[in-house]
Amino acid sequence: MGDTTAAQGRSVRSVRRRSVEPGIDGLVHIARADRPGAPVVVEARAAGLDLAAWLRESQETVDRHLYDAGAVIFRKFQVVTAADLADVAGDGGDVPLLDYLYGSTPRTKESKGVYTSSEYPPEATIPQHNEMAYARNWPLRLWFFCQLNAVSGGETPLADSRRVLERIPSSVRARFERDGIMYVRNYGGGVDLPWQQVFETDDRETVERFCAANGIDLEWLPDGGLRTRQICQVVAEHPRTHEVAWFNQAHLFHTSSLPAAVREELLASFGPEQLPRNALYGDGSVIEDEAFTEIRAAFEAETVATPWQTGDVMLVDNILMSHGRNPYQGPRKVLVAMSGAWSDLERAR
DSSP states (O other): THHHHHHHHHHHHHHHHHEEETTTTTSEEEESSSSSTTEEEEESSSSOOOOOHHHHHHHHHHHHHHHHSSEEEEESSSSSSSHHHHHHHHHTTTBOOOOTTOOOOOHHHHHHHESSOSOOTTOOOOOEEEEETSOEEEEEEEEEEEEESSSSEOOOEEHHHHHHHHHSHHHHHHHHHHHOEEEEEEEOOSOOOOOOHTTTOOOOHHHHHHHHHOOEEEETTTSSSSEEEEEEHHHHHHOOTEEEEEEEOHHHHHHGGGGGGHHHHHHHHHTGGGGGGEEEEESSSSSOOHHHHHHHHHHHHHHHHHOOTTTTTEEEEEETTTEEEOOSSOOEEEEEEEEEOOTTTTOOO
16 A cells, blocks of 8 residues: 555646535534545534533534544534543443454553554554454444644544445455455564553453354463464444444454565564464455455555544544544544444344
8 A cells, every 4th residue: 555645646736625514503513525535524613611511412413424434523612531521421421332352453441441542663654454454353432532633644534335346256255245354463473562552451351252252263272372263253333323234353353464575584484373463265265465455555545534623523434434543644543442342243244
């Protein structure tokens, strides 16, 4: 995805917004972009407006825009701290926030249910993905909070997963949908996250119970390491709109996601079975690199980036929209909270 950043930069410049409605209470202005994949923007008309309180009174309006556009940015509301985000995402404590258990990237827990969104180096591009789509259980809603905007770059670009699915050729989709996707993970080894961090425990029996409850095959290795295999869904059906969306992380786990030199070095050092992570067809056979060329092209074609403003909160429907991160310069801090645990076991083989 060498030219992804350039494509996302064009998307930033091309997004224009038009008014949708002034807000039924007169407290906000609501506008949406002129192209799919860009979030609706709800902007407070007066400083200091409490977002959690406004959401409780306006949930029907927010849901309508969320299920249509896939994401909503709340701008110029009174949100400053991680605790403020927890209050917004958790509806003042009435909605449980989800832990990042069985995660795949390093994150720091800022407060209960609130994490740093990413700790990858600022020069890195994080490709489009749906949160936890490599598992059988995932959050329905993601709440991103831009506590500090970067000097330049650092957008959290989005792509409409419904439209991504439509762009992927049926010849590619058919094999995936028939066999599912097997995710293979080898934890630790100085390359990937240690299993103790991923499962948030040092107790093997706790790990075994979690894996048994979630359809994950596990194997303890002689060196104390852990290998897991899990077959998961390729697409997911939205529980409210009943739309079907591309929903997996095969393109991130597959070795084709790595630079050629890194891929060759890992294969030489570990061999296919011991790779830190990999994605196979559900029957265990290798997925062709060419399939991911088509999949990444579909994501790139649908990617839209909207510049952050410090204080923005962005609500993303995790089935309808994927997200990523553009490289950036200067200090940047974006937090995330997750809510609405969901699974589509009919599609997880």
